[in-house]
Amino acid sequence: MTKRRILEIVPGFISWNLILFPIWGGYLLPEVAAYFILLFVVYSVYRSFTLTVATVVSHFRIKAAQRVDWMKEVEGFGDWKRVRHIVMILVANEPTEVPLRTVEALTRQTFPLKQLAVVLAASGNGKPINATATGFSLSVNDAIANENAKDYVYFAFKNDL
Numbered sequence: 767m768t769k770r771r772i773l774e775i776v777p778g779f780i781s782w783n784l785i786l787f788p789i790w791g792g793y794l795l796p797e798v799a800a801y802f803i804l805l806f807v808v809y810s811v812y813r814s815f816t817l818t819v820a821t822v823v824s825h826f827r828i829k830a831a832q833r834v835d836w837m838k839e840v841e842g843f844g845d846w847k848r849v850r851h852i853v854m855i856l857v858a859n860e861p862t863e864v865p866l867r868t869v870e871a872l873t874r875q876t877f878p879l880k881q882l883a884v885v886l887a888a889s890g891n892g893k894p895i896n897a898t899a900t901g902f903s904l905s906v907n908d909a910i911a912n913e914n915a916k917d918y919v920y921f922a923f924k925n926d927l
Contacts, residue, residue, distance in 0.1 A: 787799065787802060788802065788803050836876075837876045837877065840877070847878075847881070849881060850881050850882070850883060851877075851881060851882050851883070852882075852883045852884075852885060853872060853882060853883070853884045853885070854884075854885045854887055855868050855869070855884065855885070855886050855887065856887050857886060857887065857888050858888070865886060869884060869886075872884065
């Protein structure tokens with residue numbers, strides 16, 4: 767057996783032995799297996815607790831961020847009116863309503879829509895995206911579909927809706 771083949775086998779061998787250790791270790795080394803299982807349970811409880819704490823902290827951070835007037839924060843920057851944002855919406859086998867809700871939510875925000883460019887990107891399966899057939903042109907003023915690129919549609923908001 768070559769050194770390369772041994773290096774390929776070792777990670778899987780160790781992983782499967784650790785996974786199956788509570789079974790075969792219970793027969794050969796029952797005390798060690800019991801401590802291993804106990805240690806695993808304690809580790810699982812610790813990870814569950816830290817996940818719960820992180821979830822609660824994240825919830826409060828999201829609520830705090832929702833109360834901030836972000837438009838007021840943006841106006842503090844001198845050249846904020848020259849900045850354009852590109853929003854990419856990736857679509858893969860979703861019904862039309864899913865990305866349509868996203869585009870409609872973009873139209874309801876307080877940031878000036880003329881500074882946004884929205885790219886609707888498909889999964890690359892070769893099916894062309896028809897902007898007017900999906901109803902996106904009803905949500906934005908101008909939908910521009912590039913005939914050469916079958917996997918995306920570019921939307922530009924011409925004025926605030």
